[in-house]
Amino acid sequence: MGNPFCHIELQSNDPTKAKEFYKGMFDWGMEEMPMGETTYTMIQVGEGTGGGIMKNPVPNVPSHWLAYILVDDVAVSTDKAKSLGGNVLMDKTEIPNVGWFSVIQDPTGAAFGIWQQKPK
Numbered sequence: 001m002g003n004p005f006c007h008i009e010l011q012s013n014d015p016t017k018a019k020e021f022y023k024g025m026f027d028w029g030m031e032e033m034p035m036g037e038t039t040y041t042m043i044q045v046g047e048g049t050g051g052g053i054m055k056n057p058v059p060n061v062p063s064h065w066l067a068y069i070l071v072d073d074v075a076v077s078t079d080k081a082k083s084l085g086g087n088v089l090m091d092k093t094e095i096p097n098v099g100w101f102s103v104i105q106d107p108t109g110a111a112f113g114i115w116q117q118k119p120k
Helices: 015-026 074-083
Strands: 005-012 031-034 038-044 049-054 064-070 086-094 098-104 113-117
Touching: 005 113, 015 038, 015 049, 031 098, 074 086, 074 098, 074 113
Parallel strands: 005 049, 064 113
Antiparallel strands: 005 064, 031 038, 038 049, 086 098, 098 113
């Protein structure tokens, strides 16, 4: 299948409580990654698509899961989403030494992320 889901991210209003819950529920491994003034927690699930937990960056938005879809070029895919009636919630953003992402809202209101890995 082209463009598989590659990462699932929990944007939580209480990351500490969320990490305790999911670690207890599923015995997921968690690795803290400093990100400037905050921390990103990588979720290691063993096999399958992993993910992360972070502090919800949008005030007054409930905690939610955001699925990321792998693309070859975030800029091209972001433009394509716009041309198809999508709304760009966060334009192409770089995570240094890792890759790029955008967050899109489809014409029905559902949000998803797109991800492009940096070449190794």
